[in-house]
Amino acid sequence: MNAIQIFDPAMCCNTGVCGVDVDQQLVSFSADLDWAKAQGVEVERYNxxxxxxxxxxxxxxxxxxxxSGAEGLPLILVKGEIALTGRYPQRAELARWAGISLLPVNAALSPDAGCCGGKKFC
Known part of the structure; x- marks a missing residue:
């Protein structure tokens, strides 16, 4: 699994999800990072x-x-190499870099299971 490092611009707190005027992009990214960490992804984040x-x-x-200056942040490194700059990644990008699936293991159905897990009628 690939280590992901996030280098954030200067923010008031570790995640930027603080204060009265919270940026929704940071809220979504924070949730995506929590998801990635729950999948076992090694994430390091620096402010x-x-x-x-x-x-x-x-x-x-x-x-x-x-x-590029601090204006180019955030900077995302994967295995020590630049993967993304200037914006936060989407969950799908985090999954691809980490080499994991977006779908939970138990959500994968066998080809003959159909949409209802093998039931004829839903």
Missing amino acids: LAQQPMAFAENSVVKAFLER
Whole structure:
């Protein structure tokens, strides 16, 4: 499974889901990260305001900031390489990077099970 690192712009708290005017995009992304973590995905998240050394000590992130500035954040790394910049990923992207399915294991039906799990009539 691939480790995913998120380098957030400066925010008031770790997730940005705080205060009175919460960005819905951050709420959705936070829920998607919780889902990914529940699937066993290794996720590390850094906030520029609270963990500036994580940005300075990572050569990929440091070079990105020198080129694009903090305006280019968020920056998403997968296995240490840039996967996405300037926006937060969707759940499907997180799943693809982590090599996991979006569907729960028990939701997969056999080809002959049909829509009702093998029942003739729904």
